[in-house]
Amino acid sequence: xxxxxxxxxxxxxxxxxxxxxxxxxxxxxxxxxxxxxxxxxxxxxxxxxxxxxxxxxxxxxxxxxxxxxxxxxxxxxxxxxxxxxxxxxxxxxxxxxxxxxxxxxxxxxxxxxxxxxxxxxxxxxxxxxxxxxxxxxxxxxxxxxxxxxxxxxxxxxxxxxxxxxxxxxxxxxxxxxxxxxxxxxxxxxxxxxxxxxxxxxxxxxxxxxxxxxxxxxxxxxxxxxxxxxxxxxxxxxxxxxxxxxxxxxxxxxxxxxxxxxxxxxxxxxxxxxxxxxxxxxxxxxxxxxxxxxxxxxxxxxxxxxxxxxxxxxxxxxxxxxxxxxxxxxxxxxxxxxxxxxxxxx
Amino acid sequence: xxxxxxxxxxxxxxxxxxxxxxxxxxxxxxxxxxxxxxxxxxxxxxxxxxxxxxxxxxxxxxxxxxxxxxxxxxxxxxxxxxxxxxxxxxxxxxxxxxxxxxxxxxxxxxxxxxxxxxxxxxxxxxxxxxxxxxxxxxxxxxxxxxxxxxxxxxxxxxxxxxxxxxxxxxxxxxxxxxxxxxxxxxxxxxxxxxxxxxxxxxxxxxxxxxxxxxxxxxxxxxxxxxxxxxxxxxxxxxxxxxxxxxxxxxxxxxxxxxxxxxxxxxxxxxxxxxxxxxxxxxxxxxxxxxxxxxxxxxxxxxxxxxxxxxxxxxxxxxxxxxxxxxxxxxxxxxxxxxxxxxxxxxxxxxxxxxxxxxxxxxxxxxxxxxxxxxxxxxxxxxxxxxxxxxxxxxxxxxxxxxxxxxxxxxxxxxxxxxxxxxxxxxxxxxxxxxxxxxxxxxxxxxxxxxxxxxxxxxxxxxxxxxxxxx
Numbered sequence: 001x002x003x004x005x006x007x008x009x010x011x012x013x014x015x016x017x018x019x020x021x022x023x024x025x026x027x028x029x030x031x032x033x034x035x036x037x038x039x040x041x042x043x044x045x046x047x048x049x050x051x052x053x054x055x056x057x058x059x060x061x062x063x064x065x066x067x068x069x070x071x072x073x074x075x076x077x078x079x080x081x082x083x084x085x086x087x088x089x090x091x092x093x094x095x096x097x098x099x100x101x102x103x104x105x106x107x108x109x110x111x112x113x114x115x116x117x118x119x120x121x122x123x124x125x126x127x128x129x130x131x132x133x134x135x136x137x138x139x140x141x142x143x144x145x146x147x148x149x150x151x152x153x154x155x156x157x158x159x160x161x162x163x164x165x166x167x168x169x170x171x172x173x174x175x176x177x178x179x180x181x182x183x184x185x186x187x188x189x190x191x192x193x194x195x196x197x198x199x200x201x202x203x204x205x206x207x208x209x210x211x212x213x214x215x216x217x218x219x220x221x222x223x224x225x226x227x228x229x230x231x232x233x234x235x236x237x238x239x240x241x242x243x244x245x246x247x248x249x250x251x252x253x254x255x256x257x258x259x260x261x262x263x264x265x266x267x268x269x270x271x272x273x274x275x276x277x278x279x280x281x282x283x284x285x286x287x288x289x290x291x292x293x294x295x296x297x298x299x300x301x302x303x304x305x306x307x308x309x310x311x312x313x314x315x316x317x318x319x320x321x322x323x324x325x326x327x328x329x330x331x332x333x334x335x336x337x338x339x340x341x342x343x344x345x
Numbered sequence: 346x347x348x349x350x351x352x353x354x355x356x357x358x359x360x361x362x363x364x365x366x367x368x369x370x371x372x373x374x375x376x377x378x379x380x381x382x383x384x385x386x387x388x389x390x391x392x393x394x395x396x397x398x399x400x401x402x403x404x405x406x407x408x409x410x411x412x413x414x415x416x417x418x419x420x421x422x423x424x425x426x427x428x429x430x431x432x433x434x435x436x437x438x439x440x441x442x443x444x445x446x447x448x449x450x451x452x453x454x455x456x457x458x459x460x461x462x463x464x465x466x467x468x469x470x471x472x473x474x475x476x477x478x479x480x481x482x483x484x485x486x487x488x489x490x491x492x493x494x495x496x497x498x499x500x501x502x503x504x505x506x507x508x509x510x511x512x513x514x515x516x517x518x519x520x521x522x523x524x525x526x527x528x529x530x531x532x533x534x535x536x537x538x539x540x541x542x543x544x545x546x547x548x549x550x551x552x553x554x555x556x557x558x559x560x561x562x563x564x565x566x567x568x569x570x571x572x573x574x575x576x577x578x579x580x581x582x583x584x585x586x587x588x589x590x591x592x593x594x595x596x597x598x599x600x601x602x603x604x605x606x607x608x609x610x611x612x613x614x615x616x617x618x619x620x621x622x623x624x625x626x627x628x629x630x631x632x633x634x635x636x637x638x639x640x641x642x643x644x645x646x647x648x649x650x651x652x653x654x655x656x657x658x659x660x661x662x663x664x665x666x667x668x669x670x671x672x673x674x675x676x677x678x679x680x681x682x683x684x685x686x687x688x689x690x691x692x693x694x695x696x697x698x699x700x701x702x703x704x705x706x707x708x709x710x711x712x713x714x715x716x717x718x719x720x721x722x723x724x725x726x727x728x729x730x731x732x733x734x735x736x737x738x739x740x741x742x743x744x745x746x747x748x749x750x751x752x753x754x755x756x757x758x759x760x761x762x763x764x765x766x767x768x769x770x771x772x773x774x775x776x777x778x779x780x781x782x783x784x785x786x787x788x789x790x791x792x793x794x795x796x797x798x799x800x801x802x803x804x805x806x807x808x809x810x811x812x813x814x815x
Contacts, residue, residue, distance in 0.1 A: 013415035014707060014739050015680075021415070248732060263747035266714055273741040276757050281729040284758045291744050291751040 002028045005061035007155070008183050008212035011243050012277055020239060020273050023181060023210045025062070025155065031069055031099020031127060038072070039087040043080035044112065049073040052103050052131040056159030057183025057212045066129055071101045074114075076138070078107040085113040085143075085330050092152065096124035103131045106138035106166070115143045115333050120152040127155040134166035136190065141169045143328050145337065148177035150205060157183040164190035164219070171328055173321065173337065174201040174209060185214040188222035188253075199228040200324030202317065203236035212241040217283075221252035228259045229324060231317040232268040243275040246283045253280070257287035262294060262317060371473065371556065372432040377425045380404060383528050386430045390496055390531065395508065403517040403527025410521040417645045417674040417703070422619045427591050429529040431473035431556045437494060439480045448472050455582065457551050465578075467492045469550040471563055474531040485544060491537040492548055495564055498535040507535065510566055514597040514625045514653070522593045522621040522647075526562050530595065533563035538573040540601070547576040547609075552594070554583040554614075560591035567597070569604040569632075576607040582642065585615035589644075592618055598626035600634050602656060607635040609794055611802060614642035616672050621647050630656030630685070637793045638665040639802050640677050649707060651680035654688035654716070666695045666787040668806065669702030669734070678707040678725075678740075683716035683749075692723040693789050698734035705737040710744075710751065717748035727757040728786055730779075780806070 006022040013021045040046055051071050056063060074086060092098055106112055118128065126148075134140055140160075148154040154177050162168055174180055186195045195215050203209055215224035226242050244255035257274050274287040294316055302312040318339070325337045372389075374382050383404050387397040412419070435445050441458050442449075452458060452470050461468040467481030469492070481492040491503060498507050517527035534550045554561045569575050583590060592614060600606045606626070614620055620643040626634040636650045652661035663679040681690040696704040706725045727736040738755045760782050768778035784791075784806050791799045 012737060012739055014741060015415065015709060016413070018709060018741050018743060020741055251732075261744075263744065263749070266717070266746050266748070268745070268747065270744040271742065272744075272753075273739070274753070274755070276727075276738040276755060278727070278729060278737060278757050279735045281732045281734070281759045283729075285738075285756070287738075287753075287755050289742065289751070289753040291742060291753075292749045293747050 002026060005065065007058040007062050008181060008210055008241065009059050010212070010241050010273065010275070011214060011245060012275060014273065018271070020241065020271060023239070025181060027065060027125065029097045031066060032097055033069055033100050034090050034092055034096060034098035034126060036072070036088050036090045036100060040074065041082040041084040041086055043077045043082045044086055045075045045077060047073050047075055049103060051101060052133050052161070054131055054133070054159040054161045054187060055185055056129060056131070056157045057185040057214055058155060058157035058181065059183065062127060062129065062155060062157055062183070066099045066101055066127060069099045069101050071103050073103040073105065076106045076110040076112050079109060081111040085115045087115050089117040092118070092120035092124055092126045092148070094121040094123060096120070096126055098124070098126035101129045101131065104140065105132070106134045106140055108135040109137045111139040113141045113143070113329055115330050117145045117333070118147065118154065118156070120148045120154070122149040123151040125153045127157065129157040129159070132160040132168070134160070134162045134168060136164045136166060138166045141171070141329055143171045143330065143333060145333065146172070146174045146177065146180055148180065150176060151178045153177070153179040155181040158185065160186045162186060162188050162190055162193040162195065165192045166190055167194035167196070170197045171324065172197070172199045173324055176203070177207055179208045180210070182209070182211040184212065185216060187216045188219050188224065190219045191221055193219050193222050195224040197226045198324050198327050200321040201230040201238070202321050203231070203238060204233040206235050208237045210239045214243045214245065215255060216245050216247065217250040217253045217255065218247045220250060222250055223253065224255045226257040229320045231262045231264065231320055232270055233264040235265070235267045237269040239271045241273050242287070243277065244285050244287070245277040246280045246285060248279040250280050251282040253283045255283070255285045259289040260320070261291045262320065263292060264313060264317065371434055373428050373556070374430045376428050376558070378404070378407070378429060378525070378528070382429060386529055386531060389430065389432065391500070393499060393504070396499065400528050403524050406517045407521060407524035407528055410524055412521060416647055416676050419619055419645055422589050422591060426558055426588065428556065428559045429562065430531055431559045432475050433472050433477060435477055437476045438478055441478060444477050448477055451553060451555070452478070452551065455551065455553070460549065464546060465549050466544055466546045467548045469494065469534045471532045471550065471552045473554060473556050473559060474561065476532050481548070488542050489539040490542060490544060491535065493535055495533045495535045495566060503535065503537065506537070506568065507566065510568065510597065510599060512595070512597070514627055515595050515623050519623065523595065523623050526564070526593050526595045526623070529560070530562045530564045533565045533594070536567040536575065536577065538569045538575045540570040541572045543574040544576065547578045549578040549580065552579070552581040554590055554592065557586040558588040558590065560593060563594045565594070565596040567606065568599045569601055569606045571601040571604060573601065573604045576609065579608070579610045582613045583615040583618060586617050588617065590615070590618045591621065593621045596624035598634060600626055600628040600632040602629045603631040605633045605635070607637065609637040611639045612642055616642065616644050618643045619645050624650040625653065626651070626661070627653045627655050628659040628661065631658045632656060633660040633662070636661070636663045636665070636679065637790060639790050640665065640667040640675055643675060644673060646675040646677055648677045649680050651682070652690065653682045653684065654690065655684055657685045658687045659685060660688065661690045663692045663694070664789050664793050666697070666790040667704050668697045669699070669704035671700035671702060674703040676705040676707055680709045681711070681721065683712040683719040683721065685716055687718045688716055689720045692725070694725045695787050695789055696725070696727040696736055697730065697783060697786065698727070698736045699730035701733045703735040705739060707739045709741040712744045712746055712749045712751065714745050717746050719746070720750045721752070723753040725755045726786070728783065729757070729759050
């Protein structure tokens with residue numbers, strides 16, 4: 001039965017007329033788990049375990065929607081560092097109504113690179129929720145490539161908990177889709193725990209991307225760095241919510257948030273709301289945003305070297321996304337996404 | 346040296362503003378908000394028919410409009426307990442000597458007559474719901490400048506101008522308290538500056554709310570015609586009571602082609618005040634609005650002056666400081682709408698929180714498709730002075746043209762230990778060093794105000810920062 005839920009809530013609401021406080025997501029039926037192709041590296045064990053109880057970026061409504069979906073859990077064995085990534089990929093079927101929940105647990109001192117590549121046929125709906133818990137001194141790199149079809153709606157949601165001296169690096173590459181909803185909340189609970197995100201998106205046509213990144217600092221001397229770089233063309237619409245929340249007691253914490261958006265059409269809609277919520281004196285929080293057209297000096301310089309304007313714009317737009325892709329610590333994935341050298345001929 | 350000790354910051358000494366008298370002869374309507382009360386106010390004001398209808402329509406809108414689902418809690422505000430109209434037992438005068446002694450004494454203590462003599466071109470003084478004094482210097486009036494109370498303007502030669510502009514920028518449908526204002530507004534000033542006229546020294550309106558449990562709903566309407574210049578200063582204060590008071594004023598500014606209007610406010614309401622004020626400017630081609638704002642008082646504030654850049658090349662500047670102390674939740678900021686080509690806006694704010702106070706910077710910058718080649722730069726900085734306070738930054742940007750350059754930066758933090766150490770190494774006591782740093786932090790506003798007002802603002806900061814090493 002079709003229903004509409006509110007997801008991607010801003011942690012502190014603002015003027016209603018901006019329509020930024022949350023997003024409406026309409027689902028038709030109960031979710032059916034999609035067939036995921038998983039490559040499990042040595043030292044990682046797939047098991048059945050309960051859902052990690054941690055809030056997510058999309059919020060409780062999505063969690064409730066996925067509550068009956070079986071959880072696929074992966075545990076990194078204590079004292080081990082898998083040599084290869086945990087790879088999860090799926091190509092959602094036409095008219096899918098899919099839902100999956102993945103749980104990652106890193107024992108103390110372990111490390112894991114998890115790469116998820118989500119593609120789809122033209123139409124359908126899918127929701128993927130990734131939950132993680134990082135024990136002391138563990139390190140997770142979570143790479144998610146979202147490449148849904150042009151009439152496909154995709155919800156990619158993350159919720160995680162990070163303990164003492166553990167860190168998570170999230171890399172998101174988002175390309176296309178009719179509607180993509182990205183939720184991400186990380187609770188930095190442990191002393192010296194750390195979150196880093198590198199987000200790259202390129203939207204064109206009628207694509208719509210709605211993001212909600214939330215760093216929740218409770219541990220002392222925690223840090224987060226949220227970096228988003230994107231390109232909007234044609235009639236694309238993007239909402240970026242980014243929140244650094246310093247809870248009383250997280251003394252010595254720092255947070256930094258940057259967004260850089262290149263607008264290539266007068267028909268795009270770019271909405272950005274970067275929040276710093278602060279109930280602790282001994283912290284440093286910064287955010288900055290640069291939104292607009294291509295720098296005229298850069299354009300002039302490239303044109304003076306013989307490039308036409310369209311080629312310059314394409315080069316600059318690709319460079320933003322490529323810079324994020326190059327941060328992926330997995331050559332297979334980088335090779336998949338980066339243009340071949342021959343492509344430049 | 347006890348380097349880990351924190352500075353103890355005393356609550357502000359408000360004796361300068363916290364005086365009152367029992368105005369037994371004042372006329373009041375009943376508490377609450379009913380059509381009968383609105384009709385009574387309309388009768389009292391001798392409204393023209395359209396205004397009476399406007400008030401009743403606004404009341405309908407008020408009753409149909411929800412409370413905001415964002416911002417500080419206003420649960421402590423019960424409209425059933427608010428007296429929406431209090432008329433002091435005097436008419437409006439143009440000579441301080443004719444103002445009743447106690448009311449005149451109130452404004453003397455606030456320094457208004459002295460300021461008028463020394464540095465202002467004209468003054469309006471409102472006491473509760475009515476203006477008790479309004480005057481403009483002869484040489485200023487001779488330039489064709491109109492500065493009068495709004496009620497007089499409603500019945501005089503400018504009646505049509507009022508009809509054409511009143512609550513056109515801030516319609517009653519804007520939000521619940523704009524509707525409330527439309528229903529029960531009283532007092533406030535009307536200013537018209539003719540084309541090409543530059544008012545060299547500022548005009549000032551001062552709003553004093555004396556009655557406990559009352560609301561003040563003054564309306565300020567300013568029209569600065571083509572090529573003209575005006576600096577208008579707004580001041581406000583009230584004594585503290587144990588019951589909630591409400592301020593839901595409205596300011597509408599029309600800035601003509603190539604005109605400039607600077608609107609400065611030092612807001613120092615008492616800490617039982619709910620300050621739900623709405624300010625908005627429309628700026629035509631080549632025009633400029635400059636907002637300079639210092640927010641120090643109130644229990645709860647919702648205050649976001651808005652600039653609608655409607656003409657090509659129009660500009661806005663917003664400069665503010667907000668200081669939230671014990672028992673205060675001050676939600677302040679601004680809104681800018683770029684709706685014409687080559688418009689530009691600059692936002693530069695500072696927020697300070699101490700003693701459990703909450704300060705929130707909230708803003709929106711909207712650039713529509715009609716505004717190619719527009720630019721906006723927003724900078725907001727927040728300072729936390731202890732671990733029991735709170736400071737939030739909630740800026741939004743909505744950009745709908747590719748040919749725009751939008752920059753935003755925000756920073757939140759505490760006073761640098763290195764800066765304190767440096768000043769102390771030069772022989773300055775720690776609490777003095779902190780006060781010095783906070784004053785410097787708020788200097789973005791201080792340097793934009795006339796000297797007398799900059800001094801008042803610095804006095805407020807000094808009082809807020811007065812403390813001792815604990």
